[in-house]
Amino acid sequence: MAKKLNRDRNTEEAVKVILDNVAETGDEALQTYTEKFDGESVSNFRLEAERIEAAYAAADPKLVESLNVMATRLNAWHEQELPSDIELVEANVTRRQRFVPVDSVGIYVPGGAASYPSTVLMNAIPARVAGVKRIVMVTPITGLTKEVLTAAKIAGVDEIYTVGGAQAIAALTFGTETIQPVDLIVGPGNRFVAEAKRQVYGIVGIDSVAGPSEVVIIADDSAHPDRIAADLLAQAEHDADAVCIAFVPTREMKEAVDAELERRLSQLPREEIARAAMKNGGVIVLPLSEAVNQANRLAPEHLELAVRDPLELAKSIRHAGMIFLGHETPETLGDYVAGTNHVLPTSGTARFASGLSARTFLRSQTMLEANAAGLAELAEAAKTVARVEGLEAHAQAIEVRESL
Template identity: 50%
Template sequence: MRRFDYSNPAFNVAFDAFLDERRGSPADVDAAAAEIIEGVRRGGLPAALDYARRFDRAELTEETVRVTPEEIEIGVRDCAPEVREAIAFAARRIRAYHERQRPADARFVDDAGVELGWRWTPLEAVGIYVPGGRAAYPSTVLMNAVPAQVAGVDRIAMTTPPGRIEPAVLAAAYEAGVSEIWRLGGAHGVAALAYGAGPIRPVDKIVGPGNAYVTAAKRRLYGVVGIDALAGPSEIVVVADADNDPDWIAADLLSQAEHDPAAQSILITDSPGFAAAVEAAMARQLATLATGATAQESWDIHGAVIIAPLDASPGLVNRIAPEHVEFAVPDPDRLADQVRHAGAIFLGRYTPEAVGDYVAGSNHVLPTSRAARFSSGLSLYDFLKRTSIVRCDAQAFAELGPHTVALARAEGLPAHAHAAAVRLNIPRR
């Protein structure tokens, strides 16, 4: 864990170097992903199943690669009642939040008499990648599938690493209306969704987080399919004054540190004494946390405490551009309103980031690795396309046509110019 003093003249250089440490991905990961993608593109399902055998030690066939309706039913039945209830509760809130994002179609006639507008239509087919490995992620299913369902996507195909699929994951898929589930993980699972593989039909867009190989595959497949984002390790910044309970703030920092050794947790406070109390609380909690080894590594390598005036915190947050930021202060809006670069903002002492991960209703698929400078979290718009609409009558075209000809000729595109000129009886040059 690093300590930074905002008043130190060397702060800016040291802090920027700290932020730059987490950038980039290993070249060998990208090369391996490229090889796997090409293998699936050429070899289809047999190649994907061979990668599953090599990487996951899973013996799958065309008949067993798909999760059956009976298996989904069993998963729903085996899911603990309180978890099923929580899944349904979260799904309702996520659905309601994303319904409010629905945009309107529009048509209007401008001063030239041209009819213009746009319309929104859902994607036809979306693939959802749901990680396995470190934990079961029913929340990932809900956050990706429910907005797609709300948007009206015709087909939602989910892929997840082979092995036992946790009942909570299957219950979440059932709640979100996902019945097409494939036992393929990693870069080969993503490639199968992009190109198609045997019974797996290709999709138009792939969403959902994964490991470094999944992210590298998504980067390479962009253009073959749409992708949501290039997800990196989780991040949280907590801005807190000394009136907070240090145990609460420590728990918030650890809530992201437990995700991955590469996750990042940063505390910004104006009180050195409070910072020390939070560090002590983290040590106590780490000693009993089931995911303590992962969280400890994350905190040791990527954690930070910044001692700074609270009024400086919005500027620091904008430099970090974190996935999540909490303002645990008396007047959080005053500071939060100055933040331009953050995936999600949590206001007040009773709004831990964890509620956003599960049941607040807002989406937890958010930009990482400072991508909040130029991108947003997953939303209904990721599953919709906007199509422009234009109509001219003879009178409207008479006003637009000559300018079209002039610009097309200026660009050296005579066929463009002629397409307008021929309607105006303007001689071809």
């Protein structure tokens, strides 16, 4: 949520060294860093198609079915996001705007202890819907699970490289002997991946520099303490740095939520992580109007409105990555199978940024066409402004056409 810029200078410098090394020595640097950070010796980073097919064939049928549900719903949603081209004819001048997909996208999928097939679908499907021709996936060799590869198969991603960390971002940016560079990089990662994306922005595009996961819940007296606690912990188990806050109307509800949190925490497999995250937020007693003010100030990634009339209250929300309306809409639905995208702005950036969409992968191109009559009608105004700005050649570029 809204925080002061607090860059880790050690991380910043370490990432810069990695980026420079990969830019200079390509695959050699990737091999060195893979051995150093992942403890694996890799000579060929491109994953064979047979590995993808084998993983898909070995996947749990229930998972395949669930991922297909997710993919179908994401496709339907992102197709609705595609903008229409524009054409406006006025005063013998035609203005047009069209939307063109980027040529290539790199998707970063985190590795480590967990497996994230949902990350593959959430990033690849809107890119595919937008019309991106080349979609590349990079993931640490430690994250190469059959679940992730199954999601890649479903999303139609077959160019996969077993490289992770800042070095993967460098490879996608500068290219190596094995990996051709891309135009846009998307996907979450640890602080080294996030810092690498920040440093290469401008050479390539990026979706965002993502921070830890966040949820704010605004409750009234109709809310259920057990549901509030469960939804807080659904975010808290992501990361010890996650921020999880519930605004409740009474001391009695706070005590009930706190008790339920403790009961549920003791049963969670990721109890230590979730318990650490809950120290970053907690349950706070506030009147509804003040809770709304605080939510707008925080601009959270996820905002749940656990109130009687959530749609009415949503009219007062200006800043949130995504709003979840009512008691039956847990944030978990948005994470997986609702069909909306779970890649959302964090760290208060919902004040000016939007979540990942098909539009993320599009560029607008504007076109202008004038005939002689249109030029004549606008010439005097154009020359006047050009000469006020001291740009005589601009004015003369109009006049040379008037004299014909």
